[in-house]
Amino acid sequence: MADVNRGDRPLSPHLSIYRPMYTMILSITHRITGVGLSLGLVLVTWWFLTLAIGEKYFAFADAVLTSVFGGLILIASLWALMFHLCNGIRHLFWDAGYGFELQTAWRSGLAVIACSIILTILIVAISLGGS
Amino acid sequence: MSFQTDRQRVSGLGSAKDGTHEWIGHRISAIALVPLVILFVVPLALSLGGDFEDVRHVYAHPFNAIVGILFFITVSLHLKHGLQEVIVDYIHGKKKLVLALLANTAFSAILGVTGVFSIAKIAFGG
Numbered sequence: 001m002a003d004v005n006r007g008d009r010p011l012s013p014h015l016s017i018y019r020p021m022y023t024m025i026l027s028i029t030h031r032i033t034g035v036g037l038s039l040g041l042v043l044v045t046w047w048f049l050t051l052a053i054g055e056k057y058f059a060f061a062d063a064v065l066t067s068v069f070g071g072l073i074l075i076a077s078l079w080a081l082m083f084h085l086c087n088g089i090r091h092l093f094w095d096a097g098y099g100f101e102l103q104t105a106w107r108s109g110l111a112v113i114a115c116s117i118i119l120t121i122l123i124v125a126i127s128l129g130g131s
Numbered sequence: 132m133s134f135q136t137d138r139q140r141v142s143g144l145g146s147a148k149d150g151t152h153e154w155i156g157h158r159i160s161a162i163a164l165v166p167l168v169i170l171f172v173v174p175l176a177l178s179l180g181g182d183f184e185d186v187r188h189v190y191a192h193p194f195n196a197i198v199g200i201l202f203f204i205t206v207s208l209h210l211k212h213g214l215q216e217v218i219v220d221y222i223h224g225k226k227k228l229v230l231a232l233l234a235n236t237a238f239s240a241i242l243g244v245t246g247v248f249s250i251a252k253i254a255f256g257g
């Protein structure tokens with residue numbers, strides 16, 4: 001019975017036939033930021049390792065991370081983290097069974113975008129004020 | 132002949148074999164990360180570009196040390212499960228899949244342990 005009609009079943013509709021919506025972009029961005037953050041964390045872990053082993057190493061790592069290029073990577077990572085954090089909370093509400101109404105999902109998506117940008121600006125301001 | 136039902140014959144043959152506990156573990160780590168990320172990022176943002184001894188002082192403080200170690204443990208578990216989900220979606224073929232999963236385990240473990248080691252070493256004054 002399980003072998004009947006193998007390879008000749010109807011397929012679910014492909015992505016390309018749907019009208020693009022920003023919620024789709026948010027969906028894939030959660031995955032992209034998750035993978036990106038995993039790589040970005042390598043830099044932060046390296047910074048902590050040099051902090052543990054000696055001033056000479058730390059001076060180099062810290063200079064790399066606070067250079068213009070390093071700073072751009074850190075700010076991009078910070079936004080990615082804040083997006084993933086906010087959208088992760090959105091995911092957790094879905095996992096608990098809330099927020100599936102179309103209007104709610106659209107609005108929570110916009111809230112995620114707004115909150116991630118505000119939090120990023122806030123933390124960059126804290127960082128610049130601190131050093 | 133086999134007396135197994137069709138349902139029983141295919142049980143466990145799906146791509147993942149099992150995974151409910153991993154799914155739940157991933158959500159638990161996500162919930163724990165909500166406060167941890169904020170508590171981890173703020174002192175980090177204040178410390179970048181700081182003086183070596185000052186920054187060591189920040190992470191030698193018990194609160195920052197404990198938060199930092201909790202963060203590295205939790206995030207390494209979270210990103211291991213997360214990257215595993217991405218890997219099983221996009222990597223096809225048993226050999227490649229097993230290699231990618233092994234690499235992921237090694238990557239996540241090294242990242243987590245390096246973070247914990249570094250902060251512990253600073254906190255214990257070594």
Ligand code: HEM
Nearest residue numbers: 014015018019020021023024025027028029031216217220
């Ligand atoms: C209206 C359009 C879309 C529909 C109907 C759709 C449908 C689905 C379905 C049914 C799943 C499986 C969910 C599950 O495993 O529980 C899924 C997962 C996924 N989709 Fe889509 N999708 C859409 C748009 C997109 C777009 C635009 C992207 C990015 C290019 C995308 C990327 C993904 C990814 C990465 C997953 C895996 C997510 C995960 O494992 O958590 N999807 N999608």
Ligand code: HEM
Nearest residue numbers: 031034035037038085088089091161164168210213214216
């Ligand atoms: C540096 C910190 C973090 C890293 C490196 C990270 C990494 C990842 C990765 C790689 C994934 C898999 C993405 C996918 O399957 O599409 C993921 C998924 C997820 N993350 Fe994170 N994450 C981090 C922080 C957080 C935080 C703070 C939350 C808080 C809510 C969170 C919530 C989630 C959730 C709910 C999912 C599952 C999404 C789904 O159902 O598809 N993550 N994360």
